[in-house]
Every structure is written in C-alpha cells, then in structure tokens.
Amino acid sequence: MNIKNIDANFGFATRAVHGGNEVDRETGAIRRPITMANSYELPYDPSDINWSSAEGSIYTRNGGANQRYLQEKLALLHDAPDCVVLASGVAALSGVFFALLKSGDHVVVSDSTYIAAYRLLHELLPKKYNVQSTLVDSSDLEKVKAAIKPNTRLIHIETPSNPTLKISDIEIIANIAHENGALLSVDNTFASPYNQRPLALGADLVIESLTKYINGHGDAMGGAVLGAKPLIDKIRAEAMVNLGGAISPFNAWLITRGAVTLSLRMRQHNSSALAIARFLSEQPAVRFIAYPGLETDKGHTIAKRQMPGGFGGIMAFGLNADHDGHNRFVSHLRVITNAVSLGHDESLIVFLGENDERQYLYADEFHGGFFRFSVGLEDTDDLIRDIEQALKAIK
Numbered sequence: 001m002n003i004k005n006i007d008a009n010f011g012f013a014t015r016a017v018h019g020g021n022e023v024d025r026e027t028g029a030i031r032r033p034i035t036m037a038n039s040y041e042l043p044y045d046p047s048d049i050n051w052s053s054a055e056g057s058i059y060t061r062n063g064g065a066n067q068r069y070l071q072e073k074l075a076l077l078h079d080a081p082d083c084v085v086l087a088s089g090v091a092a093l094s095g096v097f098f099a100l101l102k103s104g105d106h107v108v109v110s111d112s113t114y115i116a117a118y119r120l121l122h123e124l125l126p127k128k129y130n131v132q133s134t135l136v137d138s139s140d141l142e143k144v145k146a147a148i149k150p151n152t153r154l155i156h157i158e159t160p161s162n163p164t165l166k167i168s169d170i171e172i173i174a175n176i177a178h179e180n181g182a183l184l185s186v187d188n189t190f191a192s193p194y195n196q197r198p199l200a201l202g203a204d205l206v207i208e209s210l211t212k213y214i215n216g217h218g219d220a221m222g223g224a225v226l227g228a229k230p231l232i233d234k235i236r237a238e239a240m241v242n243l244g245g246a247i248s249p250f251n252a253w254l255i256t257r258g259a260v261t262l263s264l265r266m267r268q269h270n271s272s273a274l275a276i277a278r279f280l281s282e283q284p285a286v287r288f289i290a291y292p293g294l295e296t297d298k299g300h301t302i303a304k305r306q307m308p309g310g311f312g313g314i315m316a317f318g319l320n321a322d323h324d325g326h327n328r329f330v331s332h333l334r335v336i337t338n339a340v341s342l343g344h345d346e347s348l349i350v351f352l353g354e355n356d357e358r359q360y361l362y363a364d365e366f367h368g369g370f371f372r373f374s375v376g377l378e379d380t381d382d383l384i385r386d387i388e389q390a391l392k393a394i395k
Helices: 012-018 067-078 087-100 115-129 142-149 170-179 229-242 247-260 262-283 300-306 322-329 365-368 380-393
Strands: 082-086 105-111 130-135 152-156 183-186 204-207 222-225 286-290 314-319 348-352 370-373
Touching: 012 067, 012 262, 067 082, 067 183, 067 222, 067 247, 082 170, 082 229, 087 115, 087 152, 087 183, 087 222, 087 229, 087 262, 105 115, 105 314, 115 130, 115 152, 130 314, 142 170, 152 170, 152 314, 170 183, 222 229, 262 286, 262 380, 286 365, 300 380, 314 322, 322 370, 365 370
Parallel strands: 105 130, 105 152, 152 183, 183 204
Antiparallel strands: 082 222, 204 222, 286 314, 314 370, 348 370
C-alpha cells in the first residue's frame, strides 16, 4: 500500500496500521525493513552537500530511513504537519527547549511534570543559560495568566501530568500563550494521540515519549515532537543533527511495529484503568485516588472534553498506611510489577515517598507518599484481585 493514499480522512486504527509502511521495492516484502546502516551513498559530486542537512539520506545522525517511516506514522496519528523523532522522550523535551529558548527568555511551566522537565526548566537552563522559569498550577487559568512576563516565550504543560494526574485546559492555555506572543508545548505522553491531540486544540508543539504507550512493549526508547514545519525543522537541525539526539534505526523500527496496535491497546488501558479506579475509590484502605476518568476528579469535566478517546491508563493513589505500609503493599502484589516507566503491556507500580523534592508543589493528599500506577493489558479482574489480596495482606 502506498503511504500517499493514507491520510487523516482514514480512521485512527487504519492510520496506525498503514502509516509509515509500504511495499519494499527491492524485495517485495509488505513491511519496510530495518536499515541499520549509518551512512548512505553520496551523489557523483558531493561537494555542494550541506553536511548538517537533515534532507535526504547522508548519515543516520542527520536522519535515517526507519526514523522517517516512524515520523510518517506519528504525523498521521496526530494529524500533524511535521514530526521529528529523537532518541528518548527527554531528548524531545530538551530539543524543544534548546531550539526555541535563548538567554533572557522566560518559560511558564506546569508545577506537576516529569522530573526531567522539572530539572531542565527549573534548574539546568536557569543556572547554565539564564533562561527564567515560573512553576505554576496550570490547572488554574488565572495563575497561568498571572505568570506571564514580557519575555515569556513558551508555556509548557503536561496534561494529564506526571505524577499527580492534574488536568490543564489546552485550548484556553493556547489562547493565553498566543495572546502574549508565546508558544504552547504540551507533553502528551500520559494520554497518547489515541486519547488526546493537543495540536487540534491549539497547541504549537506536542511531545510524546515514544518509550511509553506508542511503543507499548517496554523494549525501546524514543521521543517525538510534532507541529508546524518551521518549528520542527529548527528542532531537527539543532537537537538532532547538532546535538546528536538521533534515534537508532532498530529502536525506530521497534516503535513503528509497536504503534500498529496502539488503538487496541489504549482501549484496554482505558477500560481497565477506569474499572480499577472505581474499585479503589470504594476501598476504606485507600486514602485518595487521582484519575481523570472518575466523575469526582477535579479535572474530569475538562478531561472529558479534550480526551475523547478515553482517560488513559495511569492513576495515582495513596493508602491509609505509613511509609513501610505502602512498601509492604507492593511486596504482596503478584501480577503488578514494582518498576518505573509506564504504558507497557504489563502493569507497573512505583511508590513515591515523602522525601520527593517536589512535594511542596503537590496538593496536600500527595504528601503522605503515594503510588503512580500504570495499568497494563492483563485481565482487569486479575488486576483487581491482585490489588484486593495485597490490601488484605497489609491489614
């Protein structure tokens, strides 16, 4: 099938299957191969080549075949004008900030974010390059407006946020950014393009850690930035070619393969997570639960509007237990795995203790220690039974 025949008019699952794929011209294989080469044949006279160009095939740091195939697929899934794929989700984050910000610029950033985004915007960029940042509760639109300065160049949010599942209104924050001459970037990792597409809501850039849901199998790392071509070209040139953040061909191939089943997997993640969140919300041993799919969640109304595919497979919850009680609960789990990361086929849980340096930024209920729980693809009933027996074991 020719990729040019697949566009945004096709359904999401069709785009996930056929995007970035076509018949291999050399072998006739109906799936594009892994091209592990790091160098490509040059023309007869290469003297006019720009060796830092990402156009065509020169050197894999400038872009490889499998990377391009994956970019085609992701652009279709987000209905985006352009896409650049990088070595990890953090490479994508740092690529956006490095390419778009300069000394003296100011960034407004969600106070609940992935630790690497917090480090980059709150510590490293201010200390090294005099890029100022303001951490703000991005679910509070008045606080977002109040944080804007004359030198604000970027608003960066996560929604749902890591690790507190806070929901921010993408459409309204995009308007705030644009009214003040700034760009809006949205980390969409917790949602995936199946559940939420920030570009359609007015965001300028969307960032995905491909390591998580889009790959879905816990065996490859990658990151992507999607948006208008001029912005993506700048990130591609500066973050990939000049900083060397290129993805390996094998990882690009693995993620391309994993993304084929994204729609099927997300339906299961969404369904199981909602059922488990409702179960947890009824347990006396559970101190609190944060999941935007629950009608009682503070962000539910906004999430319902901007996440039409579903509410995702991540939740946070705490127990009516001390520090050791939380760890004992995890030790009794038999199906759910005690490990970091998220969006894998297997369910993963991690205990975030009271000594988290960002505790002061979180709502009060998070201060007693809590879990970030990534619901996998196991049978929903098995996961509920696993949680139930672990709760009984620590009573």
